[in-house]
Amino acid sequence: MAISGTQSQRGGTHVSAAEAAAAFERRETRTRWLLSAPALITLAVASIGPLLIVLVYSFLQKNPNGGVFWQFSTDAWFNVILQRDIFDDTLQFADAHLSIFWRSVKLSMGTTVLALIFGFPTAYFIATRPERTRELWLFLITIPFWTNLLIRTFAIQEVIRNEGIVNSLLLWVGIIDAPIQMMFTDFAIMMGMLYVFLPLMVLPLYASMEKLDFRLVEAGYDLYATRLQVLRRVIIPLVKPGIIAGSILVFIPSLGAYVTPRVLGGGKSLMLGNLIELQFGQGRNWPLGAALSMTLLCIVMVALLVYVRKTSRQGGAHG
């Protein structure tokens, strides 16, 4: 009896140790959830909730006076790419929408490429400065963020309009006889977006260039690579994550840009952001606006997916 008693006691201590471990595990899990709760709640209230509302609205019927009728309908989604001819009711592609989609993608890509062309040397310049002065340069890069977007956009207008700084200067020097029309063109929109989004390219590029081991650059030169070859074969492959991150950060907000194309593109050059705004405003077609918004979201998601797959493959290769 005494022996079995000890055994069961021993067994008892084993169980309680396991229980204690399990209880500890539970407490740990609870702590983790509690710590992440603020972020999760914010995400739910500010991001997932509104998205669900937009998704629901895209499946409702439009109210011509604004808002929606609570009646299920796929009209809005149908109208994103198709439209009925007003005279004979035949189905047609919604050319206007498609061309705006295309223009948005085209201008966003153009802006991204321009941002890369301007941002890469800038980031390289900052990353190769002595450590003390780098922070100053980074600080200068972020200055545009301090000013309101609208004001910055009007400032660009002041620079490129027919009576603006650039044209006056060129006229005064005598290079041109008549002002170059820059306002209300795709060029103007890209200029504006480039100005607004350039820091979003420079900062991630700088982050990956700062980590770049410049001894690898020296090794490249040592092994007979010219400056251009070192750039192409050593620097660009190594800062690729920064290039991709910067491109995504510029491309996505460019795609949804709304103020810049409105001010600099005039009424003629609509982008997706303006088209969506139009549906909620004068168009009085909230479901279509919602459906267009979801479409934009899908384009962005695809871009992000490509990014994630690219970087994860790279990460795996790096070991």
Add this chain to the structure above:
Amino acid sequence: MSTAAAAVEAKNVSKIFGAGVGEVRALDNVSVTIRQNEFFTLLGPSGCGKTTLLRLIAGFEMPTEGSILLEGEEVAHLPPFKRPVNTVFQNYALFPHMSVAENIGFGLEMLGKPKTEVQQTVDAMLRLVRMEELKHRKTSQISGGQQQRVALARALAPRPKVLLLDEPLSALDYKLRKDMQLELKRMQHETGITFIFVTHDQEEALTMSDRIAVMSQGNILQIGSPDEIYERPADRFVADFIGETNFIEAEVIERIGEDGRIRLPSGVAVSHKLASNAGVGSRVTLAIRPERIDLVRADGETHLKGKVDNIVYFGTDTTFHVGLDSGQSVTVRVQNRRGHQEILQVGDVVGLTIAPEAMQILRD
């Protein structure tokens, strides 16, 4: 070949970093000639300018003054990618986004060699450094010693006229470093390429080099073969930096032509060749290696006398620290041979004898 120009020649090279108050003179009017097919070592403590000299030869830095000749041709103004010189970097600097084979082939590819030739050379290099199986690995997936071999193969693949090695063994552990020292020597022999090796490790320098340049504070103090440097150090710094040395003050008491007699602190006089500026009455410093001193009975004929302060056993040999009457401590190293142990204990009084040729008079 004997009439060919030197592999590398630095003429009156100075390098100054910064300006004004922060000016640093890394190299001060340095001249050195490195012969063809030579294993030449730049040896010195950190900050002595050895790496700067290497970077000047590689082309990563431009000399402030002076010229650098590669096989008789001035290269000081050429960028690194136009010099037939390759470097093995201290941290290897392998390209992390390329495989072992791609790293090794990079230089040849940049030189525009055809693909088949690049492939053949890469394979030959992999054989040379015994890394055939790891050809397709990423450089992050191999060990430090293997990275070292890849770095070496990458630098040798384009068959440079001169290979520069910037403390390539410092990151390896002791055993691996020993192996690589022999390996490097073998490769230098097999390839016939001039090696310029930078290190702060005197043992490494002595075991590997054909000739050594000892550097300090931007100057070259002495150039010579390992045994010259070790046996006949030119000055106190070299004697102190290379191996262990006892410095003993002595006085010149007689002089006839080059020959003379000097008096040791114990009062014993010995004959020795003298430098031209050492007149009677002047003091000189003798450098004496610990293994060149013999321990004898104190009552016999001795050069110096003292008391054993400390005995340290090292396996192959034993070190005795002997306190002289003058208060100075002298280190004596005795090889441990079977049947040779004299039982000496701390506190015993011993005599020291030194062969005259083991007393090296230093220049001041």
